Each structure stands twice: as C-alpha cells, then as structure tokens.
Amino acid sequence: MPGEAWSSEPYCSVGLHxxxxxxxxxxxxxxxxxxxxxxxxxxxxxxxxxxxxxxDPKLQETIFIEHIRISESVGKPLIIHCVKAFDEIIALRxxxxxxxxxxxxxxxxxxxxxRQLLDNGFQLSFGEHFNADSLDLxxxxxxxxxxxxxxxxxxxxxxxxxxxxxxxxxxVLEQEISSNTHLSATLALII
Numbered sequence: 064m065p066g067e068a069w070s071s072e073p074y075c076s077v078g079l080h081x082x083x084x085x086x087x088x089x090x091x092x093x094x095x096x097x098x099x100x101x102x103x104x105x106x107x108x109x110x111x112x113x114x115x116x117x118x119d120p121k122l123q124e125t126i127f128i129e130h131i132r133i134s135e136s137v138g139k140p141l142i143i144h145c146v147k148a149f150d151e152i153i154a155l156r157x158x159x160x161x162x163x164x165x166x167x168x169x170x171x172x173x174x175x176x177x178r179q180l181l182d183n184g185f186q187l188s189f190g191e192h193f194n195a196d197s198l199d200l201x202x203x204x205x206x207x208x209x210x211x212x213x214x215x216x217x218x219x220x221x222x223x224x225x226x227x228x229x230x231x232x233x234x235v236l237e238q239e240i241s242s243n244t245h246l247s248a249t250l251a252l253i254i
Contacts, residue, residue: 076106076142078130084118092129099137107134108142109168115146124151131159140164142188149176153183166208174200181206186243191216195228202229202236205243209236 077098079091098104110130112123134141140163145152156165167180170187177187177197187201188208201207209225211218219233226236 074103074105076108077101077104078106078108078110078142079126080109081111081113081117081123081126081144084122084126088118088122088126092126095130096133099133099139104139106140106142106166107137107163109144110141111144111168112148112151113144113146114148120148124155127155128159131155131161134163135161138163140166142166142168143185144168149180153179153185156183156185168210169212170197170201172197177201189221189225190214191221191224193225193228198225198228202239205239207240207243209240 077095079088079095083091095107099107107130110127112120112127114120117123118126130141141161143152143165145167152167164186165184166186166188168188169190170177170180171189171192171194172180173194174196177194177200180187181200181204186206186208187197188210189198189201190210190212191214198207209218209221211221214221216224222233222236226233229236
C-alpha cells in the first residue's frame with residue numbers, strides 16, 4: 064500500500080511485554096499502534112499476562128485487551144506471553160471472540176494444558192525446551208509454531224529437535240508450520 068509504514072527491522076513483531084510495562088505505557092502503546100500496520104510487522108505482541116512478574120495484573124489485562132484490538136484492526140496474529148494465567152487468557156479469548164490467530168509463545172506445558180488451549184482455538188509455539196506429547200498434539204491439530212526466542216540454538220536446530228521428536232523430516236515440519244497461517248513458509252520463526 065502506498066504510504067504504509069515500514070519498521071527498520073526486516074521481519075518482526077511489535078508489542079508491549081508485561082515485564083516492560085511502566086509509567087510510559089500509554090506512549091508505548093501509541094508506538095505499537097503506529098507501527099502495527101508496517102508490512103514487515105508480521106505479528107502483534109509479545110503481550111499477555113504474567114502472575115509472577117511485571118505490572119499490576121489489572122493493568123496487564125488492560126494493555127493485553129488493547130493488543131487484541133490492534134491485532135484485530137490490522138489483521139495480524141497475536142503473540143501471547145502467559146505465566147500462570149491460562150484461565151484468564153482463555154476467558155478473554157471467549158469474551159473477545161477474535162478472528163486473528165492467538166499463539167502462545169514459549170509453550171512448555173503438559174498435554175492436558177496443551178489440549179485445553181488447542182480446544183479453545185489457540186496455537187502453540189515451542190522453543191528448545193518442550194514437552195514431546197504437547198508438541199505432538201499441536202502438530203496433529205495443525206496449530207504448531209517453532210521459535211528461537213532467547214535460545215542459543217538456531218531455528219534449524221530447533222526444527223531438527225522437533226522433527227526428531229515427531230519422527231518426521233524437518234522439511235515436512237516446515238511445510239506443516241507454513242500451512243498453519245496465511246503467511247509464507249519463511250515466517251515460522253517468531254522473533
């Protein structure tokens with residue numbers, strides 16, 4: 064689109080992480096809104112709820128809801144940071160009924176929790192540490208993403224570990240992940 068914003072990063076996401084909420088959060092959210100339409104911004108977030116760290120839980124929820132609105136208005140998936148707040152995140156999904164994908168970032172939970180999230184329309188993103196049964200559930204539900212986040216391992220190494228766990232080739236896994244979204248196959252890495 065002519066005149067569309069472009070961030071200085073090649074491909075990335077934009078959001079206000081619950082750990083980084085401070086007194087300037089309204090200004091930060093203005094920046095998120097202003098940048099969200101850039102072509103190279105592929106996801107909104109990382110945002111979410113963290114009961115162990117970060118700002119006041121009510122403020123986290125307010126900011127998370129604003130991220131939902133942005134995700135819906137620009138038509139980009141939402142990357143969610145969630146610590147000990149899955150019931151709250153599920154309730155917010157039911158309440159807001161989003162059209163965009165909601166991807167739980169860095170999922171390490173057990174299969175019961177994975178199943179609950181998958182049953183409620185979430186997708187799961189796994190890094191170097193994952194529960195093999197949860198990974199398998201997400202794969203078979205076509206709701207699997209892989210990420211490097213702060214890992215010292217490359218995305219290729221994470222693909223290798225996940226494909227080995229699933230007993231499939233990395234190429235098959237890459238194709239599966241690329242089919243989980245309308246984005247191209249090169250976007251399986253969450254930045």
